[in-house]
Amino acid sequence: METTALLITMLSALVGSAVMARTFARLGYQPLNGFLLGALGGAFGAQIFSLPLNYCAFAPEQRAADVVLGLILVAVGVALVIVPMRWLAERWAKRREGALVAGQQSQGVFKGRLTPFLLLAPTLTILVLFLYYPFIDTFRLSTLLVGRGAAARSRFLCLQNFTDLLYDPQYHQSVVVTFVIAFAIVFVGIAISLLIATLAYQPIKGANVYRTLLVWPYAVSPVVAGVIFQLMFDPAAGVINYFTNSLFGVRLDWLKDGTLATIAVILTSVWKTVGFNILFYIAGLQNVPKDLQEAAAVDGANVVQRFFRITWPLLSPITFFLVITNLTYAFFEIFGTIDYLTAGGPLNATDVMIYRVYELQSQTIGLGRAAAESLVLFLVVIGLTVIQFRNERRVNYGA
Amino acid sequence: MxxxxxxxxxxxxxxxxxxxxxxxxxxxxxxxxxxxxxxxxxxxxxxxxxxxxxxxxxxxxxxxxxxxxxxxxxxxxxxxxxxxxxxxxxxxxxxxxxxxxxxxxxxxxxxxxxxxxxxxxxxxxxxxxxxxxxxxxxxxxxxxxxxxTPILYTNTAFLEAAGLEKPPATWQELEAACEAVMALPNAPQFCITWPNHGWFFEQWLAQQNAEIVNNGNGRQARATEVLLTSENAINIASWWKSMYDRGYYYYSGKQRDWTATEQAIQTGQTAFIITSSADARNITEAAAANGINIVTTRMPFDEKYGWTGNIIxxxxxxxxxxxxxxxxxxxxxxxxxxxxxxxxxxxxxxxxxxxxxxxxxxxxxxxxxxxxxxxFFTASDQINNSQVTSATSGGLFGTFVETRNLVTQAIEDLMLKGGDVAERMAAAKAEADKLLADYNSLFGE
Structure with a gap:
């Protein structure tokens, strides 16, 4: 075990030193300093995840997947140290070049170093206590076989809670289901709300009343939405089948057929989020300059052209914001709706990732596995948000 | 001042x-x-x-x-x-x-x-x-x-229309009643419902005097095996599936669905429901508001195995x-x-x-x-006439909650996807046994 640890640490140090030596050379510093600094950083970075785990992933009895995940964690740890190090070095170099310019922009900047932290302290305290600490504790739990209310009784599982996910077909299904539902909610929700907002924005009689009524569903909690739609979609006594039966003579097994249940979940969630989206789109539409529209109309652009060439690009900051909030809704807040509408069924067709986390943590000894799955879910959403922000270049914030 | x-x-x-x-x-x-x-x-x-x-x-x-x-x-x-x-x-x-x-x-x-x-x-x-x-x-x-305890609630209008004197007491009588009720000109959509919930499975096991875990239902020593492939377990799952396959049993598609099942009996969409006695007031009153008269009787049992008793x-x-x-x-x-x-x-x-x-x-x-x-009398009547055995005393094991959900999932698979009952129950047993072994590794001596 110790030899593995030593080997990994040395390798990480080597990678770190190579990167930093090159960076230092490029910036015109002494490469040897970079080499030493990088070696230290690399060696330290390798320990961030591996030391708390006691290098368990590299024990002889582990599966190949555990070893690979262990190596990935080492790499992530090294990157967590080396990347900021490089960034700092580059900044330093820049500051040295532009040392004279730096002193000028002192207006509106705190004099002491303590004052900003003092002002931030209340927020930071709350964040640390209620967000960061539980978050870090989730890492610890994710390596254990442990249940709620029985923290004293636990068994260390190394990375097994994570690597088991690779071999769990039900989890794979859940990931697919999550993405299908989430993207459907975002696309359908945004399309419908933009359409309704465009209509509600027209100067018609009683527009304010319509607009207020349109926003109402947003005030309903996801749980209540779930209950309402469960009763409406109920195959035997629900109002939806009553109408389809009396109009077309069909009764659909809404909650018994996987595809229909997925559609039911999407419809419920869209109904729930549309009010929020409309609110923002109406505000956005009010900010689209009239003269641009008029100029385009004079130039002979028709309604469709004006919408896609002028309105849609100018609404892009709103759309960008809504895509992110709707994605967050579809990944996390959908839980309440699922719990009451389908409970993840039928045949796990609507068993989204967040609902699985809930089901697991309520089991006698499922807390560790739930922690692991929630971390994966967290990474997925972070990843999607990063992709979104990369696309932000296409967002037009106007002049 | x-x-x-x-x-x-x-x-x-x-x-x-x-x-x-x-x-x-x-x-x-x-x-x-x-x-x-x-x-x-x-x-x-x-x-x-x-x-x-x-x-x-x-x-x-x-x-x-x-x-x-x-x-x-x-x-x-x-x-x-x-x-x-x-x-x-x-x-x-x-x-x-x-x-x-x-x-x-x-x-x-x-x-x-x-x-x-x-x-x-x-x-x-x-x-x-x-x-x-x-x-x-x-x-x-x-x-x-x-x-x-679970009891049978009957819509008396359907009972009379089908020419039956009293609510069914056994599975076999229930099947006959369902055949008669579903043949009525104004037949309900389904004959019977109960929530897809492991609780009902456990109750039928107890009725047949079958234990759910080994070691005297976990009462003589810590349980180490979940008995989901016993003759009785297979029998119950098969009967449940057959009631669904014949179109008698109403399944909303949602597990542990107490709401939709109760709504079904209260609105006359089914003739019977088996559910908790704790809902006696709710169901009787809500049905009465729709002009439906409800009587309660004991939970039907399989004639083949007789009735030993129910668990609380x-x-x-x-x-x-x-x-x-x-x-x-x-x-x-x-x-x-x-x-x-x-x-x-x-x-x-x-x-x-x-x-x-x-x-x-x-x-x-x-x-x-x-x-x-x-x-309100049925529940007391059913429980107080139950024989005392390790099966009717209820199982004791640390992963009962999860096992219940595994049974519920297995029943849902059998109804909606079909397949071999023995095979599906064996898969559920393997999962339940693994969970129990994990639990015992933490809490066992």
């Missing part, structure tokens, strides 16, 4: 008196999961009455969302030294409550006394199935409170260990008070949960309650 001064003095005096008055009382906290007005109100009323009779104590009741939330809150409170004296656990978490080690058996706390503060203990007065469920290692461990469902109250002796004394007294003859009877009347004392049953009989409310 003088006026202000006077007020200030009075306020100070009040401040000085108030805390001392509160300090005189011994605080006893009671946590349960009934947030609805009816049941929370009932328990608060009893606590108030107790506080009046025994002014040295102050019992306060707090309600939580569900059992898991309650469990979490209890553990946190124990760590912080602000633990309640009494907490509620549902029956399948009994083994878990024992393993957690936070609680003291009620009988141990009583230490052989016949009464506490003048309230008699009288364990013999509790109905036998309740005593059996909560007697562990020969000790009365937790105090039963809300106990229920519901929850019990656990006494927290390590309390101050004065608090423990008050908590014990309150537990006995909550379950005295009059209170057990009134709890039954308010909810439909079983009257868990024989004397309460007699009291209700003498008041003519069951004659006026025959639908």
């Amino acid at each position: 003088l006026h202000t001064k006077k007020l200030l003095v009075m306020a100070l005096a009040a401040l000085a008196v108030l805390p001392s008055a509160a300090q005189d009382k011994i605080e006893i906290k009671f946590w349960h999961i009934f947030q609805d007005d009816n049941r929370l109100g009932w328990s608060r009323g009893v606590a108030e009455e107790f506080n009046k009779l025994y002014p040295q104590y102050n019992v306060t009741v707090e309600a939580f969302e569900n059992y898991e939330v309650l469990l979490n809150a209890t553990e946190q409170a124990l760590e912080q030294g602000t633990a309640p004296a009494i907490v509620q656990y549902f029956e399948v978490a009994t083994q878990r409550a024992r393993d957690l080690g936070f609680f003291k058996p009620v009988q141990e706390a009583l230490a052989g006394r016949e009464e506490v503060l003048g309230i008699p203990v009288d364990f013999e007065d509790f109905i036998q199935p309740v005593v059996n469920y909560y007697t562990l290692d020969g000790q009365f461990t937790s105090m039963p409170w809300n106990s229920s 469902g519901g929850a019990s109250l656990w006494l927290v260990d390590g309390l101050d002796p004065a608090v423990e004394e008050g908590a014990l007294a309150f537990l006995l008070f909550l379950n005295n003859t009059e209170n057990a009877a009134s709890w039954h009347q308010a909810t439909g949960y079983l009257p868990i004392r024989q004397s309460s049953v007699e009291l209700l009989e003498s008041q003519g309650w069951f004659e006026q409310n025959p639908n």
Whole structure:
């Protein structure tokens, strides 16, 4: 075990030193300093995840997947140290070049170093206590076989809670289901709300009343939405089948057929989020300059052209914001709706990732596995948000 | 000015008196999961009455969302030294409550006394199935409170139209009744429903005198195997599937769906429902509002295996260990008070949960309650006629909650996807056994 640890640490140090030596050379510093600094950083970075785990992933009895995940964690740890190090070095170099310019922009900047932290302290305290600490504790739990209310009784599982996910077909299904539902909610929700907002924005009689009524569903909690739609979609006594039966003579097994249940979940969630989206789109539409529209109309652009060439690009900051909030809704807040509408069924067709986390943590000894799955879910959403922000270049914030 | 001064003095005096008055009382906290007005109100009323009779104590009741939330809150409170004296656990978490080690058996706390503060203990007065469920290692461990059992509710209009004299008592009679009901010109959409919930599977196992785990249903020694592939288990799953395949059984598609199933009987979409006796009031009243008359009878059983008895469902109250002796004394007294003859009877009347004392049953009989409310009698009748065996006493194992969900999932797969019953149950057993082995590796000796 110790030899593995030593080997990994040395390798990480080597990678770190190579990167930093090159960076230092490029910036015109002494490469040897970079080499030493990088070696230290690399060696330290390798320990961030591996030391708390006691290098368990590299024990002889582990599966190949555990070893690979262990190596990935080492790499992530090294990157967590080396990347900021490089960034700092580059900044330093820049500051040295532009040392004279730096002193000028002192207006509106705190004099002491303590004052900003003092002002931030209340927020930071709350964040640390209620967000960061539980978050870090989730890492610890994710390596254990442990249940709620029985923290004293636990068994260390190394990375097994994570690597088991690779071999769990039900989890794979859940990931697919999550993405299908989430993207459907975002696309359908945004399309419908933009359409309704465009209509509600027209100067018609009683527009304010319509607009207020349109926003109402947003005030309903996801749980209540779930209950309402469960009763409406109920195959035997629900109002939806009553109408389809009396109009077309069909009764659909809404909650018994996987595809229909997925559609039911999407419809419920869209109904729930549309009010929020409309609110923002109406505000956005009010900010689209009239003269641009008029100029385009004079130039002979028709309604469709004006919408896609002028309105849609100018609404892009709103759309960008809504895509992110709707994605967050579809990944996390959908839980309440699922719990009451389908409970993840039928045949796990609507068993989204967040609902699985809930089901697991309520089991006698499922807390560790739930922690692991929630971390994966967290990474997925972070990843999607990063992709979104990369696309932000296409967002037009106007002049 | 003088006026202000006077007020200030009075306020100070009040401040000085108030805390001392509160300090005189011994605080006893009671946590349960009934947030609805009816049941929370009932328990608060009893606590108030107790506080009046025994002014040295102050019992306060707090309600939580569900059992898991309650469990979490209890553990946190124990760590912080602000633990309640009494907490509620549902029956399948009994083994878990024992393993957690936070609680003291009620009988141990009583230490052989016949009464506490003048309230008699009288364990013999509790109905036998309740005593059996909560007697562990020969000790009365937790105090039963809300106990229920599944019963059959029948829409009498369909029964009469089909020319049947009485509701079906067995699976075979039920199948015949379904055939007759579904052949009616104004037949309901489905014949019968019950929530897809492992609880019903467990009840049928008990009826057939079959255990759900080994080692005497986990009562002789720690269970190590879940018996989901026994002849009886396969028989029950097969029958359930066949009722669905023949179009008799209504499945909404949602697991553990108490709402839609009850809605189905209340709106005349099914002729029968099997569900908890605790819903006797809800179902009877909601159906009556739609002009539907409901009668209740015992849960149908398989003629082939006969009827041994049913298990009690519901929850019990656990006494927290390590309390101050004065608090423990008050908590014990309150537990006995909550379950005295009059209170057990009134709890039954308010909810439909079983009257868990024989004397309460007699009291209700003498008041003519069951004659006026025959639908409330079925549960007591079914439970009190049950034979006592390890199967009808209920299984004890740490992963009962998960196993229940595995059974529910297996039944859903069999209904919606089809497939071989024995094969699917074997898969469920493999999963359940693995979970139990994991659990035992943490909690076993």
